[in-house]
Amino acid sequence: MPEVNKFVSSRLGKTFKGLFGSSTGWITFIGLTILVFYVILAVFAPYLAPYDPVKRVGRSLQPPSPEHRFGTDNLGRDVLSRVIYGARIALVIAFLSVAIASAIGIPLGLISGYIGGIFDRTLTLVMDAMYAFPGLILAIAIAALLGPGIMNIAISIAVVYAPTYFRVIRNQVTSVKNELYVEAARAIGARRWEILLKYILPNVFPSVVVVLSMNLADAIMTEAGLSFLGLGIAPPTPDWGFDLSNGRRFILSRAWWALLYPGLAIITVVLGFSMFSEGLNEFLNPNVREKR
Amino acid sequence: MAMVEVKDLKKYFPVRRTFIDAILGKPQLYVKAVDGVSFDIEEGEVLGLVGESGSGKTTTGRLVLRLIELTDGSVKIDGKDISKLDVEELRRFRRHIQLIFQDPMASLNPYMRIGDAVKHPLDIHNIGSPKDRKRMVLEMLERVNLTPPDEFYKRYPKELSGGQRQRVVIARALITKPKFVVADEAVAMLDVSIRSQLLKLLADLKKDFNLTMLFITHDLATTKYVCDRIAVMYLGKIVEIGSFEQIYRSPKHPYTKALISAVPEPDPKKKKEKFIPQGEVPNPINPPPGCRFHPRCPFAKDICKTKEPELKDVGDGQMVACHLY
Amino acid sequence: MVLELKDVKIHYKTSKGMVKAVDGVSFDVAEKETIGLVGESGSGKSTLGYGIMKLLPRTAKVGGRILLDGENLADKNEKEMQRIRGAKIAMIFQDPMTSLNPVMKVRDHFVEMIKTHNPEMSEEDAQKLASKALEAVGIDPVRMNDYPFQFSGGMRQRVMIALGLVLNPKVVIADEPTTSLDVIVQAQILELLKSLKEKYNMSMILITHDLGVVAEMADKIAVMYAGHLVEFSESEKIYYEPKHPYTKALLESIPNTDINDLELKFIPGSPPDLVDPPKGCRFAPRCPMAKKICFEKEPPTVEVNGSKVKCWIYEGDNDGNG
Numbered sequence: 001m002p003e004v005n006k007f008v009s010s011r012l013g014k015t016f017k018g019l020f021g022s023s024t025g026w027i028t029f030i031g032l033t034i035l036v037f038y039v040i041l042a043v044f045a046p047y048l049a050p051y052d053p054v055k056r057v058g059r060s061l062q063p064p065s066p067e068h069r070f071g072t073d074n075l076g077r078d079v080l081s082r083v084i085y086g087a088r089i090a091l092v093i094a095f096l097s098v099a100i101a102s103a104i105g106i107p108l109g110l111i112s113g114y115i116g117g118i119f120d121r122t123l124t125l126v127m128d129a130m131y132a133f134p135g136l137i138l139a140i141a142i143a144a145l146l147g148p149g150i151m152n153i154a155i156s157i158a159v160v161y162a163p164t165y166f167r168v169i170r171n172q173v174t175s176v177k178n179e180l181y182v183e184a185a186r187a188i189g190a191r192r193w194e195i196l197l198k199y200i201l202p203n204v205f206p207s208v209v210v211v212l213s214m215n216l217a218d219a220i221m222t223e224a225g226l227s228f229l230g231l232g233i234a235p236p237t238p239d240w241g242f243d244l245s246n247g248r249r250f251i252l253s254r255a256w257w258a259l260l261y262p263g264l265a266i267i268t269v270v271l272g273f274s275m276f277s278e279g280l281n282e283f284l285n286p287n288v289r290e291k292r
Numbered sequence: 293m294a295m296v297e298v299k300d301l302k303k304y305f306p307v308r309r310t311f312i313d314a315i316l317g318k319p320q321l322y323v324k325a326v327d328g329v330s331f332d333i334e335e336g337e338v339l340g341l342v343g344e345s346g347s348g349k350t351t352t353g354r355l356v357l358r359l360i361e362l363t364d365g366s367v368k369i370d371g372k373d374i375s376k377l378d379v380e381e382l383r384r385f386r387r388h389i390q391l392i393f394q395d396p397m398a399s400l401n402p403y404m405r406i407g408d409a410v411k412h413p414l415d416i417h418n419i420g421s422p423k424d425r426k427r428m429v430l431e432m433l434e435r436v437n438l439t440p441p442d443e444f445y446k447r448y449p450k451e452l453s454g455g456q457r458q459r460v461v462i463a464r465a466l467i468t469k470p471k472f473v474v475a476d477e478a479v480a481m482l483d484v485s486i487r488s489q490l491l492k493l494l495a496d497l498k499k500d501f502n503l504t505m506l507f508i509t510h511d512l513a514t515t516k517y518v519c520d521r522i523a524v525m526y527l528g529k530i531v532e533i534g535s536f537e538q539i540y541r542s543p544k545h546p547y548t549k550a551l552i553s554a555v556p557e558p559d560p561k562k563k564k565e566k567f568i569p570q571g572e573v574p575n576p577i578n579p580p581p582g583c584r585f586h587p588r589c590p591f592a593k594d595i596c597k598t599k600e601p602e603l604k605d606v607g608d609g610q611m612v613a614c615h616l617y
Numbered sequence: 618m619v620l621e622l623k624d625v626k627i628h629y630k631t632s633k634g635m636v637k638a639v640d641g642v643s644f645d646v647a648e649k650e651t652i653g654l655v656g657e658s659g660s661g662k663s664t665l666g667y668g669i670m671k672l673l674p675r676t677a678k679v680g681g682r683i684l685l686d687g688e689n690l691a692d693k694n695e696k697e698m699q700r701i702r703g704a705k706i707a708m709i710f711q712d713p714m715t716s717l718n719p720v721m722k723v724r725d726h727f728v729e730m731i732k733t734h735n736p737e738m739s740e741e742d743a744q745k746l747a748s749k750a751l752e753a754v755g756i757d758p759v760r761m762n763d764y765p766f767q768f769s770g771g772m773r774q775r776v777m778i779a780l781g782l783v784l785n786p787k788v789v790i791a792d793e794p795t796t797s798l799d800v801i802v803q804a805q806i807l808e809l810l811k812s813l814k815e816k817y818n819m820s821m822i823l824i825t826h827d828l829g830v831v832a833e834m835a836d837k838i839a840v841m842y843a844g845h846l847v848e849f850s851e852s853e854k855i856y857y858e859p860k861h862p863y864t865k866a867l868l869e870s871i872p873n874t875d876i877n878d879l880e881l882k883f884i885p886g887s888p889p890d891l892v893d894p895p896k897g898c899r900f901a902p903r904c905p906m907a908k909k910i911c912f913e914k915e916p917p918t919v920e921v922n923g924s925k926v927k928c929w930i931y932e933g934d935n936d937g938n939g
Binding site for chain 3: 344345453454455456483484485486487488489491492495510511512513514516517537540541550551552553554555556557558559560561566568569572
Binding site: 186202 | 357385390393395398402417468
């Protein structure tokens with residue numbers, strides 16, 4: 001067992017223990033497993049998918065069978081292959097939009113919270129106005145304006161979530177900047193940017209990571225919603241939201257498979273992100289962790 | 293010339309008015325947290341500043357380091373009037389003036405290793421080469437009895453006990469060899485036995501570094517081991533100042549007497565006749581007229597209610613602001 | 618005896634392992650008696666106080682017997698405890714700001730407390746009771762309509778005390794009631810507690826890290842170190858004839874106002890980790906008088922001149938190391 005002991009005392013081992021060692025560790029574990037599963041699907045889609053997802057490979061609306069495990073859609077495309085390829089779009093857009101949103105929201109929040117005053121007031125007002133707008137409707141408006149395409153979708157989702165980052169960061173900064181250790185930094189003569197980067201940022205970062213992982217789930221939902229409404233990726237690119245809306249039209253013809261599998265994919269991946277972020281929250285926020 | 297000269301220091305915090313009050317033209321009220329405080333500290337001397345919460349002792353400590361801006365008066369450190377320095381000059385000057393905080397749990401960045409925290413002042417003020425800095429930090433950690441130092445260098449604050457963290461805070465304050473240090477309730481948050489360890493450390497460091505220090509505390513009993521002189525504050529004013537022997541042996545001001553008598557006595561037979569004033573420190577927005585202590589003072593005379601007493605020399609440099617003398 | 622603690626053990630489950638916060642503590646509290654429970658942070662003194670009230674998190678396991686008027690509190694479930702807490706045994710907390718609900722008026726704190734135990738009592742009677750309690754602690758009953766934040770620290774602590782006494786409990790546990798207060802207010806509160814104790818005929822456990830605080834008001838003092846009760850005796854004996862080396866060291870380390878006593882003594886080192894405490898006596902690594910056996914075997918509790926001491930020194934020189 002020395003190998004095991006060595007691992008447990010290593011840095012990676014400690015992270016593992018921190019993530020999964022708590023009483024709710026199994027939630028984190030399931031969440032992470034789901035995410036890894038979808039990442040593998042997305043990366044190795046060409047090897048895993050049995051058929052080309054955009055080509056007619058069988059008769060229309062065939063129920064699940066050994067040739068087509070998840071059945072075929074109205075254009076005779078293999079639903080399983082479309083679900084596997086769909087993971088690509090979903091994950092790419094999710095990560096891209098969250099990256100853009102945080103790239104806007106985090107620096108603005110940091111500066112706004114630290115400087116305060118009229119600059120902060122104005123920015124907070126603008127962000128709150130954006131935040132007050134129903135998210136999906138804002139995304140629809142922007143998506144309609146920008147037109148389809150991966151980047152455009154990502155941008156329209158990012159605009160919806162940037163205010164979240166801004167608010168979380170700004171509020172954290174306004175409380176952290178009153179901490180004694182920030183005054184201590186001032187007392188030893190630290191420059192403002194040093195205080196911001198060395199003393200404030202590390203202390204607000206954990207809450208960002210948690211919001212980030214939760215937003216990934218939201219972004220997938222929003223993207224599916226946009227595609228569902230026909231504002232997403234241009235067909236025939238495989239996309240869960242689009243397939244969901246497409247499959248809905250044939251539910252009366254009892255073709256439940258065209259609707260069920262994309263829907264299941266959305267639900268499980270969102271669940272995966274949520275479960276993982278829950279565990280991450282506990283791991284990164286020691287206060288939550290120590291409260292029994 | 294004294295290392296620290298504080299003259300007629302004042303800090304009035306404006307009380308927030310509601311919008312409606314401002315429109316109705318109600319006068320702006322002020323909390324007179326510090327209201328005309330003067331003292332000198334000689335090089336190598338430790339002045340104890342004693343008072344209850346609301347006395348203005350902590351505000352005074354922040355003011356003399358210019359962590360907050362003063363309303364009036366002047367603070368000279370080593371001949372330099374620090375209220376006249378611009379932002380960058382002040383930042384550079386901070387290597388000479390340092391603060392030891394009350395709460396060691398809150399005054400260390402939880403995401404910064406101990407070594408980096410103690411080293412940061414050296415980085416900021418560009419003292420020594422990077423290699424020297426690490427050696428200086430290790431020496432300082434050893435000096436405050438955080439041994440083995442290279443072990444503590446790598447740790448995070450949460451892995452340390454309260455007493456150990458306070459040692460880190462002291463190390464960080466002393467690493468730049470400051471000319472003047474303010475210790476704000478440096479041992480208040482610690483257990484009795486740890487408190488004594490820290491007091492011993494401060495007393496030793498005072499000798500080693502020839503520290504000039506303002507030692508702020510609410511507990512008179514802790515001043516004994518480190519302070520050369522003691523100033524007692526009440527509601528923004530110094531009511532008595534003298535050598536620590538004078539204050540201990542012959543306290544003059546009734547408030548000073550009360551502070552001494554309030555110190556818990558472990559000897560059960562010495563159940564001394566206690567002199568405890570009634571009530572609590574009044575609101576500093578509207579302090580009592582005359583002597584600010586008179587509503588709680590058992591010896592108050594008529595003059596105490598109307599005329600504010602001045603600090604007077606009552607012999608051998610002991611100064612008291614009280615109409616009884 | 619009003620309260621008897623028999624071999625009380627409180628162990629916590631943490632991610633690092635079992636923390637033996639309180640490990641076999643026994644002492645009795647007689648009627649109208651005040652016991653000072655003294656120790657450093659981590660000694661288990663507060664855990665013991667919370668354990669008697671059964672206010673511990675679920676990860677804690679309470680062993681041994683806690684007999685309040687012959688009833689074993691260790692066996693009681695949460696519902697039964699709710700009926701006992703406040704009525705028979707009350708607690709005064711260290712920080713009155715966080716233990717009073719900020720959005721509830723002081724009056725409502727009292728009414729809620731009284732009604733939990735006497736549901737049939739009218740609101741008026743409850744308020745009368747509350748007025749009386751507030752008067753007893755020196756607060757104008759008119760201030761019942763105020764919120765906790767409108768009181769100063771000392772006044773809030775008085776409210777807490779009134780709240781603890783309103784149902785006239787037999788035992789009051791005061792957990793560091795003056796630690797967060799200034800010296801003069803602390804002295805006022807101690808005076809108040811002393812006078813109330815007589816007026817209300819109650820027994821009290823005063824938990825504190827400051828021996829000076831308890832010496833002035835306790836009849837007996839229990840000294841805890843690292844989960845063990847190391848010495849238990851009358852206050853005067855603790856001060857004049859401390860038996861345990863830890864008690865001696867603790868006494869010497871208290872700053873006093875005696876100007877002729879300028880030598881500052883302190884206990885070197887720090888208390889042990891309670892996940893993996895020292896095998897023998899838990900104080901041995903810091904003890905100036907430690908012998909070989911102290912590191913090997915846990916010392917028994919012996920009686921020396923009326924004091925109970927958990928130390929090997931008083932067991933004769935039978936360890937062969939002398």
